[in-house]
Amino acid sequence: MRMHHPPHPGEIIREFCVEALHLTTTDAAEALGVTRKTLSELLNGRSGVSPAMALRLSRVFGRTPEGWLRLQQQYDLWNIEQSVDMSRLRRIKAA
Amino acid sequence: MRMHHPPHPGEIIREFCVEALHLTTTDAAEALGVTRKTLSELLNGRSGVSPAMALRLSRVFGRTPEGWLRLQQQYDLWNIEQSVDMSRLRRIKAA
């Protein structure tokens, strides 16, 4: 089974990147090279971690880009599993 | 360092899911519950592995959804690294 209701990546980013370093949203956005709005939407779950954003995060706050993207991936998968019915799909056999 | 020019996931999918099972694109698309066009674009690198597609692939061809998504992730990251200049971004210090 999969994780139960993974948080959106913005929560983790806020906790470990912004609050832990006592940064403001404005400061962090500037360091990342994006606008305040872009970071605000990410922190509040209204947008996700794009590949470009994962690279920015890794350069400014460390960790690997893959690690940042994985947060988004797990969040996306959990949500898709809840909302899309794939039960009719069957494993295929070679012809 | 990162991988050198990762192939787009469509190549892997074509090789291990379609050709290896002697399926046609039409057959595979039907099994995945998408149109021929959608799968064709994926196989030819004109679209990527979305979270929903990763789930479809895992149900029909096995492996984990995370594994399928990882292929896309590595491809995306490599391409972003080539095209976007992040050299001005500096690691941030706590205030």
Place this chain on the structure above:
DNA sequence: AATACTGTAACCTGCTACGTTTCGAGTGTC
């Protein structure tokens, strides 16, 4: 009161996943 920080709405651009439709290139059968 003035300043700083935040969230967010409106509007725009660019990109992408996906569906429907249609075209063109095989590949058979008569």
Place this chain on the structure above:
DNA sequence: GACACTCGAAACGTAGCAGGTTACAGTATT
């Protein structure tokens, strides 16, 4: 040759998302 059929792929439209600019309202802090 002429026909139908199948397959892959292109053109076109729809929907949605990331991100920017600008502007506004709320809340602290000084």
